Amino acid sequence: MPESTALVKGTLDMLILRALRWEPTHGAGVAEWMRLVTNGTLRVEEGTLYPALRRLEARGMIESEWGASERHRKARYYQLTPKGREWFWTELDKWERYVDTMNRVLRYGTAGSIRGR
Amino acid sequence: MPESTALVKGTLDMLILRALRWEPTHGAGVAEWMRLVTNGTLRVEEGTLYPALRRLEARGMIESEWGASERHRKARYYQLTPKGREWFWTELDKWERYVDTMNRVLRYGTAGSIRGR
DNA sequence: GGCTTCCCATATGACATCTATGGGAAGGAG
DNA sequence: CTCCTTCCCATAGATGTCATATGGGAAGCC
DSSP states (O other), rough: OOOOOOTTTOHHHHHHHHSSSSEEHHHHHHHHHHHTTTTSBBBOHHHHHHHHHHHHHHSEEEEEEEEEEEOOEEEEEEEEOOEEEHHHHHHHHHHHHHHHHHHHHHHHHHHSOOOOO | OOOOBBBOTOOOOHHHHHHTTSSEHHHHHHHHHHHHHTTTTBOOOOOHHHHHHHHHHTTSEEEEEEETTTOOOEEEEEEOOOOHHHHHHHHHHHHHHHHHHHHHHHHHOSSSSOOOO
């Protein structure tokens, strides 16, 4: 069983939006998806997830309604809005640029051609 | 001139340690290095950098002493400790694992083989 | 009826980063 | 030698995200 890693701040929103890509899902389902999909390396606590969902909804990235879960519990189902879907791709793009810069600088020294002073 | 991006939390420490890889450098020099090496895309504010340097020193990752800058100003020169050097590589490794997981999940769906429910 | 499970929710705290501000010390202009 | 600018360090306050701790409501089971 691989140990789990703390989330890097700023990445949770993208993960949530990705979890909702296919169909409306309730909070516990999002957490479950994250756990399964990363083989348990990335987990989100309830106290982290629910505020994040409310933030995303307040910003119009997702919307929600009450429903019943597969196990007959009252559950709030979230789904992506068009705005959220679009925002996901722009965020992903920014993230990938950042990672690329980090990779070059940290691993290979520079993004340009500086060395030493 | 490319616009600059906000730092992702948790990445500044690695960038600082990387900046100090070759020789002792003062705070302003670290900021300058970061700007040059990323072609201006990654910048660090003074109010962010100096507390970060003090945190790293408190944790024994770097150590410092007063000196004179190239321009004859009083400057505090920081250098890596062996502990800091080692820690850099473990952090880099963790970061790369995280990025790899994110990449697979966000871009290609899963790290395993889940889809839908 | 009491216990457990499922799902939602908030309060509280920790912490990194940004913004704003200021100070000391050296150099240059006049 | 005085004023102004530049260089470098430093901290206070605000912001925002994530972790921890806690609890509650509702369904199902014994």
